[in-house]
Structures are given as C-alpha cells and as structure tokens.
Amino acid sequence: MGRFLIQRLLSTIPVVLGVSIAVFAMLHLVPGDPIQMMLGEFQTSPEQVEKLKAQLYLDRPLPEQYLRFVTNAAQGDLGYSIRSKRPVMDEIRDNLPSTLVLTLAGLAIAVVIGMTLGIVAAVKQNTWADLAAMIMAMLGVSMPSFWLGLLLIFGFSLKFNWFPATGGGDFKHLVLPAVTLGLGASAIIARLTRSTMLEVLRQEYITTARAKGLRNSVVIIRHALRNAMIPTITILGLQFGQLLAGTVVIETVFGRPGIGRLIVAAILEKDFPLVQGIVLFIALAYVLINLFVDVLYAVLDPRIRLG
Amino acid sequence: MEEVSTAPANATPSMAVARAKRPNLFARLRRSKVAVAGFIALLILVIMAVAAPIISPYEPNAVAPKDALQAPSGSHLFGTDQYGRDVFSRVVYGTRLSLMVGFISVTIAVVIGTLMGLIAGYYGRWTDTIIMRFVDIMLAFPGILLALALVSILGPSLPNLMIAVGISSVPAYARIVRSSVLSARENVYVDAARVVGATDGVIMRRHVLPNVVAPVIVLATLGTASAILWAASLSFLGLGSQPPTPEWGRMLSEGRNYLREQWWIATFPGVAIMVTVLAMNLLGDGLRDTLDPRQQIRT
Numbered sequence A: 001m002g003r004f005l006i007q008r009l010l011s012t013i014p015v016v017l018g019v020s021i022a023v024f025a026m027l028h029l030v031p032g033d034p035i036q037m038m039l040g041e042f043q044t045s046p047e048q049v050e051k052l053k054a055q056l057y058l059d060r061p062l063p064e065q066y067l068r069f070v071t072n073a074a075q076g077d078l079g080y081s082i083r084s085k086r087p088v089m090d091e092i093r094d095n096l097p098s099t100l101v102l103t104l105a106g107l108a109i110a111v112v113i114g115m116t117l118g119i120v121a122a123v124k125q126n127t128w129a130d131l132a133a134m135i136m137a138m139l140g141v142s143m144p145s146f147w148l149g150l151l152l153i154f155g156f157s158l159k160f161n162w163f164p165a166t167g168g169g170d171f172k173h174l175v176l177p178a179v180t181l182g183l184g185a186s187a188i189i190a191r192l193t194r195s196t197m198l199e200v201l202r203q204e205y206i207t208t209a210r211a212k213g214l215r216n217s218v219v220i221i222r223h224a225l226r227n228a229m230i231p232t233i234t235i236l237g238l239q240f241g242q243l244l245a246g247t248v249v250i251e252t253v254f255g256r257p258g259i260g261r262l263i264v265a266a267i268l269e270k271d272f273p274l275v276q277g278i279v280l281f282i283a284l285a286y287v288l289i290n291l292f293v294d295v296l297y298a299v300l301d302p303r304i305r306l307g
Numbered sequence B: 001m002e003e004v005s006t007a008p009a010n011a012t013p014s015m016a017v018a019r020a021k022r023p024n025l026f027a028r029l030r031r032s033k034v035a036v037a038g039f040i041a042l043l044i045l046v047i048m049a050v051a052a053p054i055i056s057p058y059e060p061n062a063v064a065p066k067d068a069l070q071a072p073s074g075s076h077l078f079g080t081d082q083y084g085r086d087v088f089s090r091v092v093y094g095t096r097l098s099l100m101v102g103f104i105s106v107t108i109a110v111v112i113g114t115l116m117g118l119i120a121g122y123y124g125r126w127t128d129t130i131i132m133r134f135v136d137i138m139l140a141f142p143g144i145l146l147a148l149a150l151v152s153i154l155g156p157s158l159p160n161l162m163i164a165v166g167i168s169s170v171p172a173y174a175r176i177v178r179s180s181v182l183s184a185r186e187n188v189y190v191d192a193a194r195v196v197g198a199t200d201g202v203i204m205r206r207h208v209l210p211n212v213v214a215p216v217i218v219l220a221t222l223g224t225a226s227a228i229l230w231a232a233s234l235s236f237l238g239l240g241s242q243p244p245t246p247e248w249g250r251m252l253s254e255g256r257n258y259l260r261e262q263w264w265i266a267t268f269p270g271v272a273i274m275v276t277v278l279a280m281n282l283l284g285d286g287l288r289d290t291l292d293p294r295q296q297i298r299t
Helices: A002-029 A034-039 A046-055 A062-074 A088-123 A128-142 A145-159 A171-201 A204-211 A216-253 A259-268 A272-300 A302-306 B007-031 B033-050 B087-123 B125-139 B145-154 B158-168 B170-184 B188-195 B200-236 B248-258 B264-291 B293-297
Strands: none
Touching: A002 A062, A002 A272, A002 B125, A002 B145, A034 A046, A034 A272, A088 A128, A088 A171, A088 A216, A088 A259, A088 A272, A128 A171, A128 B200, A128 B264, A145 A171, A145 A216, A145 B200, A145 B248, A145 B264, A171 A216, A204 A216, A216 A259, A216 A272, A216 B145, A216 B200, A259 A272, A259 B145, A272 B145, B007 B033, B007 B264, B033 B087, B033 B264, B087 B125, B087 B158, B087 B170, B087 B200, B087 B248, B087 B264, B125 B170, B145 B158, B145 B200, B158 B170, B158 B200, B170 B200, B188 B200, B200 B248, B200 B264, B248 B264
16 A cells, blocks of 8 residues: 555656646747737836846746746745736635635536436436436537536526526525536546446346345445446546536636636736646646545555555 | 568458458448437538538628627528627538537647657657656646647637647547557567568558557547537637637627527527537447447446
C-alpha cells in the first residue's frame, strides 16, 4: 500500500510541473505582443505599459519569470486581474463556492439518475425499459447542455414559473442548472453501469446467489450492484472534472455567478492573469481530485494496490 | 518468411482477405439498425451542407427589418430572427459550418494523435515516457478547459476554434494508438519484417499502422460528435464563430433573449445540433460494435 501511494504521488509531480509550465507559457504563446493584446483598445500611456510589464515580470529573463510565477502561485498569489485590479485569488475565492455547489449537485444528480437507468436497463435487458433507458442515454450525450438549459428555462421558468431562470443564491436557483449539468453526465454513467452490470450478472456467484434462493432484489442490490459500482466510482474523479469544466457553459446559460462565468468574461476581456489563474486552479484541483480517487480506490479494492 | 520477401505472394493473399472482409463489414453494419439510422441522417446532413444554396430559400445573412421576428409560416419555414433573417436558411448553411468544424478538428486530432501514439508505442523507452507525460499534462485540463485556454491564446474565431478543439482531442487518439501499437508490435510478422531488413518507417506503415485503423475510425466518428458539441458550446459562449456567421451555437445564443415569445429562433438550431451529434454517435456506436468489439465495454 505504501509503495503504491508513493508511486502515485511521485507520478503526480511531473504533471503538476507540466501544468504550471503550460499555464505560464500561455502568455508567451499569444501571437504578437501580449501587453498590446491585453490593453487592446484602451488608451494607454507608455508608463502604464511599463508598469504592467513590471507587474507581470515581463521585463525579466524567461526562467526568472517562471520561477516567480511558480513560487508566487505556491503561496496562493496568482497576480492581479487587469480589469478589476483585484488579486486573482480573491476573485476565485469569491466565485468558487457557487461553482462547487453546482458541480457537486450536478454530480449527485448524474450518479443517481445514471445508475438507476443503468441498473434498470441491465436487469431488464432487451425489453422496452432497456430500450427506453438507452435512448434517453443516447439523447443525453448528444444534447448540447446550453440547449437543454434553455429548454428547462423555457419550460420550468417561463411557462410554469416554478424556478427562477437566472441568478444565483438559494436552493431554487440551483435546481435547473444542476439538473442541466447532471443529465449530460448521467447518460455516460448509465451506459457504463449497464455494461458492467450485464457482465457481473453473468458471473457464477450471481447464479450461486440465485440458487441459494435469495430474492431477486437482494441478488441485484447486494451481490451485483456492489461489484458493478467499481468502474463508476473510478470515473467519478474524471466526471467531477468534466462537470467542473462544464459549469463554464451552464453558468453562462443561467447567468449564475461562479468561476466558469468568470473565465468566459476574462477571456472575452483579454484579462490574461485572471484566465491563467483560473485555468491553473481548475487543472490542479482536477489532478488532486484524481489522485484522491485513485488512492481511495486502492483502499477499497486490494487488487489494485497488490497488482 | 516467404510472404514478406516476395511481393506478389505477399500481395495476393492479403488482398484476397481484404476483399473477403469488406462486404462482411458492410453487411454487419447494415444489420445494426441504429448505425443505419445514423448513417442515413448523416447522409442527409451532408446533402444539406453541399446543396445549401439550392435548398435555402433566402440568403443566410440577408437582413429584412420589416420581416423581423415572424413565426414559422409557409414563406419562412422556421420563422425569422430579430433582424428578419430566415432561420431555415441559416440552419441549412449552419450544417456546412458544423460538419466542417467537426471534420477539420478531428482530422487535426487524428493526425497529431496517431503520430504521437505510433512513435511512443513503437520506440518505447524514453521516447514513450516523454510523449505520454506530455499527454498526461494535456489530460490534466478537464473537458472543455484546454480548448478554452487555447482559444484565449489564439483569439476567438472559427479557424482558431477548430485548432483548439482539434488539439484538445489529441490525447484520446495518442493513447488508443499507443496501446494498439504496443500489442501489434508483439506480432511475429513484425519480427519477420525486421529480420528481412525492413526499415522502421516501412514496419510502422505496413505492419503496425493497419492494426490501428479500426479503433481510430471508431474514435474519430464518436470524436466528430463531441467536436461539433464543443465547437457549438464555445461559439455559444462567444468564443468561436463571430456574427453574422450562421453558426448553430451562435444562433442559439442570439436567440435566447427571445425565448419567451419567439421560441423558434433558438429551438431550430438546437434541434440541428442534437440531430447532427446524435447521427454521429449512432454511427460511431454501430462502427464500434462491428469494427472493434473489444471496446464495447467502454462508453
């Protein structure tokens, strides 16, 4: 177990370093002069240009720039937003809770709906229930989230007035965005659950359980589902990342505050330090969550850490 | 050994096998109803894209203020938007853009990803380590985030969107090609080819690459679906095509302020995106079942 942990931790280091280099390089990969691009149409004096250059350490040699970027980032200093003049970290801190709540709510909806559909489809294989569940899953992966969001707004806000169409804050504001975010991911989980469940149901221990005369529901829930859940758990970390990135679109559709909407605004306003900060933050969070899921998985399934 | 050394002897049996396989593949694909449905839908979309000028009753960007916000009718099948532009014509022209964006981004991803996977899998050792570490770093940016970062570097436009979506899809191809190469490399005929003096380039092209084709075709078909979805999402956010381009994601974004009264402006582009993505997904699923049964478990 110890060896697995150390190996897994060590393998994270090059990825974290690579991510930091990639995010640092973003500013330097901009075609033309990054300062010109950021200031764009704004009237600026040469002093302002110099000041911004110094602020971003662009007047220093490249290795020094990178070192400063990394050491500052490690201390939670991601620089200042060019538009709001506030520290990037403050901007992220203000917007993160709303995005996290949305992501987790979306993930919960995805797991509940996805696993239910997957189990029903597998247990009732080749019946109309299976067909219906898989058609729903197929529509789910093919539906653009922003369109689903607009349909939900049209139905549940504009027509029935059950939930507010836009904004953030209380629980009522969370329902439609979370459902929109979760439904897309539930389709993937449904298909995965169905295929692993079908495989598990063919195992001998299921036949044994049935032969013992156990009730069907016991066989399915206690014997089959437990084993069929493992692949779903492994992709939870990946799904969390997908959903976190998916909030970019959802928050824009529902006009909900969060880091997704923050980054879209930052890209459109060419606020590069803010874009870099958010990209770095999400990527690192994603890497750490996957590390956590892998370790958790090894704790749960001895075959992984021994194999 | 004989097969490798004498060209005609090598060519005849393998060609015979190829001929015997081909009708079999189509026959099997035809048996899958969903794949056929996807293929027919895609065919119709391609015809729409090619024949857009003939099918559309109006110019996609022709502004007619006095015809603005008209409900669907005989003269405007899908109604008109806030500038009086014909939504039907714009949706038809949008087919061109979406299919083009999908195919070009996937081509970028397939070319770069296949090369990376082929080199990594074939040479192994440190070449493999470096390339796959690079892929790991790309995979650290979840979902649409890498494409977002690339668009922020390159600037929002349709060509940059295709580059961004293409590059962000590279890891999937690199990985699947690498693993196919790793298993193909173990075949006796690869050793045989090396013994008779074939160069690395020849071995890769003639003996390793053919093993990679099936999984890449499957992934590329499904990948086109997600590329179209991503591109539409980025355009919806204002980070892709710029007005007045008749791009579906953009049209949806412009139409959302009129959702309450003029539902048709946002609805038809939305249906168009879904039908296109669905067609590609159905075809991809069918192809996967036929070409690459090993992948069935994965979703």
